[in-house]
Amino acid sequence: MSYVIAVAGKGGVGKSTxxxxxxxxxxxxxxxxxxxxxxDPNANLGDKLGVKVERTIGQLREDLLKRADEISGGGSKxxxxxxxxxxxxxxxxxxxxxxxxxQEGRGCYCYINNLLRTFLDEVMDSYxxxxxxxxxxxxxxxxxxCQRMDMLVVVSDPTAVGLTTARRILxxxxxxxxxxxxxxxxxxxxxxxxxxxxxxxxEEAGFESWTMLPYDERVEELAVAGRPLTExxxxxxxxxxxxxxxxxxx
Ligand SMILES: Nc1ncnc2c1ncn2[C@@H]1O[C@H](COP(=O)(O)OP(=O)(O)OP(=O)(O)O)[C@@H](O)[C@H]1O
Ligand SMILES: [Mg+2]
Numbered sequence: 001m002s003y004v005i006a007v008a009g010k011g012g013v014g015k016s017t018x019x020x021x022x023x024x025x026x027x028x029x030x031x032x033x034x035x036x037x038x039x040d041p042n043a044n045l046g047d048k049l050g051v052k053v054e055r056t057i058g059q060l061r062e063d064l065l066k067r068a069d070e071i072s073g074g075g076s077k078x079x080x081x082x083x084x085x086x087x088x089x090x091x092x093x094x095x096x097x098x099x100x101x102x103q104e105g106r107g108c109y110c111y112i113n114n115l116l117r118t119f120l121d122e123v124m125d126s127y128x129x130x131x132x133x134x135x136x137x138x139x140x141x142x143x144x145x146c147q148r149m150d151m152l153v154v155v156s157d158p159t160a161v162g163l164t165t166a167r168r169i170l171x172x173x174x175x176x177x178x179x180x181x182x183x184x185x186x187x188x189x190x191x192x193x194x195x196x197x198x199x200x201x202x203e204e205a206g207f208e209s210w211t212m213l214p215y216d217e218r219v220e221e222l223a224v225a226g227r228p229l230t231e232x233x234x235x236x237x238x239x240x241x242x243x244x245x246x247x248x249x250x
Contacts, residue, residue: 002035004130004148005249006180008173009155010165011136014188016040017219018155019133020048020229021239025246026129027094034095035127037120040135041102046090049097050228055088056101057116064112078115085119092230098123129249151249152180154207158190163201170206185210186245209248213241 007019019036027034038045038053046053064081090097098120124130132149152173156166166185173180185207187194194202194212202210216238222231232239 002124002127002130003150003249004124004132005151005153006132006134006149007153007155008134008169009136010162010169013155013157013162014186014213015136015155016045016048016133017229017238018153018186018188018213018242018245019045019131021232021242022131022246022249023049023095024230025239025243026131026249029243029246030128032128035124035130036092036095036097037130037132038097038099039132041100042135043099043101045133046097046099047226048229049092049095050230051090051092051097053090053097053099056099057085057088058101058103060084060088061103061112061116064115081115082119082122085116085123089123096127149178149180150182152178152183153186154183155186155188155213156205158187158194158198158212160198160201163187163198163205166207167201167205182209183207184245184248186213187211188213189215191215211241211245211248213238213245 005022007015007022009015016038023034023036036045036049041058043053043056064084088098090099152170154166154169156162163185170183170185173183185202185205187198187202187210190212191214214237216232216236218232218236219229219238222229234240234243
């Protein structure tokens with residue numbers, strides 16, 4: 001069975017940055033290809049991983065809907081759909097990437113969504129590690145890509161308000177009966193340490209574990225230059241911190 005990691009949090013806290021660095025850290029540690037899933041409709045995990053996304057699941061869904069009659073009967077046609085889906089996966093050196101994209105039209109997608117779900121479950125099972133980069137907010141965690149996860153990671157900025165949001169996201173995940181075995185709070189873009197005033201909020205957030213992902217100038221430089229995080233030196237502050245985070249994922 002694969003180890004599924006879902007990365008969530010409010011907008012702009014560093015979810016995709018953590019996801020991209022986790023993909024590299026996990027694949028290097030395990031010596032295996034990791035599956036990266038970009039579940040944010042405003043997809044950019046591909047950019048951060050340095051691959052050009054040619055096809056999203058959203059686009060594929062549109063194509064399939066147009067050909068719904070053709071694919072609604074018979075096993076071999078379903079196999080053809082699965083084949084198409086595999087083509088929508090981008091291959092990097094140390095990872096494969098699935099980009100969910102947007103659901104574009106308003107047609108009846110139930111049948112196709114079911115097919116896609118079956119495919120994704122099947123695909124996920126064949127990787128040791130799956131890292132899902134989610135859109136800001138939580139609602140979609142109960143859907144499609146995140147039915148079962150081993151580690152729910154919520155990223156927060158180092159502020160009291162941010163930590164309250166992280167706590168709410170965890171509470172919501174529990175209310176929605178999202179299944180996760182473990183939960184981890186990652187406080188991103190920290191300075192040398194955490195201000196004393198925040199420790200109480202961290203405690204109250206109720207995560208099984210928490211850790212810091214320091215602010216790293218080199219991450220910022222790459223973002224400004226539009227370069228992928230695969231170029232981030234492994235000894236940089238953020239990469240080193242993510243290596244330690246990955247250590248907790250086994
Ligand atoms: N540890 C870090 N050090 C320096 N800059 C960082 C760090 N983490 C993230 N950033 C920068 O913060 C910005 C937002 O990061 P990122 O895109 O990872 O956030 P996000 O939570 O995925 O955002 P969104 O909600 O829009 O998907 C980016 O410019 C990124 O380069
Ligand atoms: Mg993002």
